[in-house]
Amino acid sequence: MIEAVGLTKRYGDKTAVYNLSFQVRPGAVTGFLGPNGSGKSTTMRMILGLDNPTAGHVTIGGYPYRKLPNAPRQVGALLDAKAVHGGRSARNHLLSLAQLSGIPARRVDEVLGVVGLHQVAGKRSKGFSLGMGQRLGIAAALLGDPQVLLFDEPVNGLDPEGILWVRNLMKSLAAEGRTVFVSSHLMSEMALTADHLIVIGRGQLLADMSVKDFIAANSAGFARVRTPDTEPQAREKLSAALTEAGGHVLPEQDGALRVTGLPLPRISDIAHDNGVRLWELSPHQASLEEAYMRMTQGAVDYRSTTDQKAGLQQPLPPGAQPPVPVPGQGQPGWYPPPPPQQGQPYAAPQAPAGAPEANPYAQPAGQPGQQAPQAPAAPAAAPANAPSAADLTKPEDAR
Numbered sequence: 001m002i003e004a005v006g007l008t009k010r011y012g013d014k015t016a017v018y019n020l021s022f023q024v025r026p027g028a029v030t031g032f033l034g035p036n037g038s039g040k041s042t043t044m045r046m047i048l049g050l051d052n053p054t055a056g057h058v059t060i061g062g063y064p065y066r067k068l069p070n071a072p073r074q075v076g077a078l079l080d081a082k083a084v085h086g087g088r089s090a091r092n093h094l095l096s097l098a099q100l101s102g103i104p105a106r107r108v109d110e111v112l113g114v115v116g117l118h119q120v121a122g123k124r125s126k127g128f129s130l131g132m133g134q135r136l137g138i139a140a141a142l143l144g145d146p147q148v149l150l151f152d153e154p155v156n157g158l159d160p161e162g163i164l165w166v167r168n169l170m171k172s173l174a175a176e177g178r179t180v181f182v183s184s185h186l187m188s189e190m191a192l193t194a195d196h197l198i199v200i201g202r203g204q205l206l207a208d209m210s211v212k213d214f215i216a217a218n219s220a221g222f223a224r225v226r227t228p229d230t231e232p233q234a235r236e237k238l239s240a241a242l243t244e245a246g247g248h249v250l251p252e253q254d255g256a257l258r259v260t261g262l263p264l265p266r267i268s269d270i271a272h273d274n275g276v277r278l279w280e281l282s283p284h285q286a287s288l289e290e291a292y293m294r295m296t297q298g299a300v301d302y303r304s305t306t307d308q309k310a311g312l313q314q315p316l317p318p319g320a321q322p323p324v325p326v327p328g329q330g331q332p333g334w335y336p337p338p339p340p341q342q343g344q345p346y347a348a349p350q351a352p353a354g355a356p357e358a359n360p361y362a363q364p365a366g367q368p369g370q371q372a373p374q375a376p377a378a379p380a381a382a383p384a385n386a387p388s389a390a391d392l393t394k395p396e397d398a399r
């Protein structure tokens with residue numbers, strides 16, 4: 001198991017990671033998600049003893065990496081696939097790593113086979129494509145047959161077949177009881193690969209939860225209802241009846257209705273009672289990528305001035321503070337859409353009293369004309385040697 005407690009890293013006056021606490025357990029793939037520059041690589045480097053934390057600590061199996069007995073046999077990592085002597089062949093590169101760590105040479109051919117590079121094992125790695133380089137980096141990580149594996153953006157540069165292969169490899173390593181920690185900035189990929197997610201933004205914890213819980217908490221369910229295109233009056237009639245029954249109805253671009261607040265069987269009954277034929281009645285979930293972007297939107301450092309998604313930025317109410325992330329529970333419901341309510345899988349979100357009716361699916365709740373969200377406030381209970389909350393008020397620190 002990997003355990004980080006109050007992990008903080010500053011580079012000069014820049015805080016790359018702040019007060020990060022989490023556990024990465026064996027037998028599961030844990031996805032480490034965050035926008036560019038959010039501190040994923042810095043955290044991985046600290047786990048591997050390549051960077052010293054400014055405060056806090058991180059251990060693997062109870063030891064700091066540098067104190068781990070026979071570390072290369074216990075921990076394997078892919079941090080930078082380009083960190084290879086380009087003049088060496090793939091086999092010689094792995095052989096030199098194996099010799100340094102006392103790993104038998106026969107293991108080199110085993111891992112070359114696992115990553116599918118056995119046919120180009122004698123070729124110099126400087127001629128390798130990005131994807132081949134990633135495979136070589138993964139081979140190096142597997143060399144010591146370690147119980148703990150860290151992969152920093154392992155699917156970078158891989159084609160769809162390669163991405164599928166990495167996904168299956170991660171899962172099979174976890175199924176063997178290993179601890180697998182994989183960073184990515186792609187929610188969609190992690191939703192398919194990981195069992196558990198740790199999400200950071202600007203070096204701080206935003207969420208620490210199972211993929212299942214993330215999906216339940218962040219994918220608002222809705223029903224799509226479609227009446228015959230030739231009967232617009234039936235659509236209006238159904239829309240009114242559904243609203244009267246407590247549903248929340250929004251038109252979709254293709255003429256269908258998007259309904260929350262009513263379970264599918266109830267929608268079907270209402271349509272039947274009103275004599276409205278249906279061409280479609282189907283359950284849907286909002287996209288996870290969208291939920292992830294909402295969660296991290298206040299923590300994105302680099303955004304194109306023409307990026308349409310900048311429109312997802314939601315303001316904070318005047319005087320309000322962003323919620324403090326709670327380890328083990330994740331970001332307490334600030335940006336994500338409301339989860340389906342118990343017994344009401346397609347429940348509409350509750351608008352605060354007096355608040356204007358808003359489209360709950362176009363954007364999460366927010367009031368126009370207010371400031372863009374800030375990074376979550378520093379948790380109140382920082383370790384004694386961690387930077388004070390006041391430090392984070394400096395723009396260069398809070399970033």
Ligand SMILES: Nc1ncnc2c1ncn2[C@@H]1O[C@H](COP(=O)(O)OP(=O)(O)OP(=O)(O)O)[C@@H](O)[C@H]1O
Nearest residue numbers: 011014016034035036037038039040041042043185
């Ligand atoms: N050696 C360093 N010196 C100064 N600043 C650094 C150093 N390493 C990282 N940083 C800064 O720390 C922040 C976190 O960087 P890091 O590489 O850990 O992010 P990341 O989440 O891995 O990003 P990406 O997804 O783009 O790889 C960035 O602002 C980066 O510029």
